[in-house]
Amino acid sequence: MPFLTAPNWQISWTPLLVLGYLFYLLLGAMVFQLLEKQAETHSRDQFHLEKLKFLQNYRCLDRQALEQFIQVLMEAWEKGVNPERNSTNPSNWDFSNSFFFAGTVVTTIGYGNRSPSTVAGQVFCVFYALFGVPLNLAFLNQLGKGLNAHLITLERWVQKPGHDQVVQRLAVAVFLTAGTLLFLVFPPLVFCYVEGWSYGEGFYFTFITLSTIGFGDYVVGANPNKHYIPLYRSLTAIWIVFGLAWLALVFNVGADLMEKFLQLKWHKPDLSLSEGAPTKLEDEPEQPRIHIPT
Incomplete structure (x- = not known):
């Protein structure tokens, strides 16, 4: 565990991290x-x-009857049934919608706007998630390894002799910018065109989805007044899977940088070590320390 050390006292940064998180x-x-x-x-x-x-406008209505009707409408919305839809509208559980729902289950996004209402569907959903979530994690892990391998290859290339720091930073910036454009910048434009959202709403939906937060306040293909192509939600599910892997890699890089910051890798050397006293610093490189002179 990394410590901040002074001649007579030590402070662990772990409690500080917990307090900062709270x-x-x-x-x-x-x-x-x-x-x-x-x-x-x-x-x-x-x-x-x-x-x-x-x-007041319809005095023939009873307040209790109105409250019951409102309750029925709320239950219908909770079950994913849109009262404005009729029998001629597309089903909420056609193949495209079902494929999209399956993707939200295994990725643990869980928007909450649609869920199985039958006992059989609920039981199947439990076992489907039981095996699907580990499978999804394994898939994302392999996909992340592939992206990380490309990142390592890029890092090795930019570290060759003759490549200065400007070129290195530019190469890494190109890698991150390409993923940002592909998964965070361009998709909201599609959602703006198809869903009628503003770009801010589309970007908000994009990040909330790929980070698996999934509030459910914005969901693609949920507007009953719009006609969607059958593959729209299926393609969105595929975009989500690859976007999850990319954003997870970005989060991992950010977590590594934060961990290095918390471990204080840029520690100052202990002047007392140069006086001939034996040290275990070489044996325990994973525990860097900062020595604060008095």
Whole structure:
């Protein structure tokens, strides 16, 4: 475990990391509450106001009957049934939609806008995820190894004699930029055209999906007023799989950089070691230390 060391005391950075993580969660909670609570309250008040206006205009309706009807609508939405759809609209469980749903299961994205409602479907979903999630992890691991191998090859190439630091940085920048354009920048343009979203909404959906957060507030192919080509959601599922591998590689690189930062690899040499005292620094290179002079 890395330490910050002084002549008479040691401090482990692990508790500091835990405290920093908890502080980050608390900060996010406060910011989200500040940004979203007022809007939620406004929407709730607006809903109750519109319901009262509806009852005033249609006095023959009973309040209890209206509440029951609203409950039926909410249950329908929770089961993925759109009340606006009729029998002529495409099924929520056609092959394209089912393929997309299977992809969200094994990748653990789980948007939450669609789920099996039959007992048989639920049981199958459990066993499908039980074997599918490890299979997906193994596939992404191999795909990530392939991407990492290309990155290592690129790193070795740029480190050849005659390649200065500017060329090295440019090569790495090209590698990261190509993945960013392919998986984060260009897909939102497609979603803007097909779904009618703004670019910000499309980019938000792209990152939330590839990071497997999957809130479910934006889902492709879910607008009942649009006609989608059958392969649209299937192609989206394929894009998600390869995008997951790329973003996981980026996250791993970021985690390595953060770990190196926390381990303080740029430690200053201990001046007392040069006075002839034996040391185990060469035997334990994985535990760098910083010596703070007094």
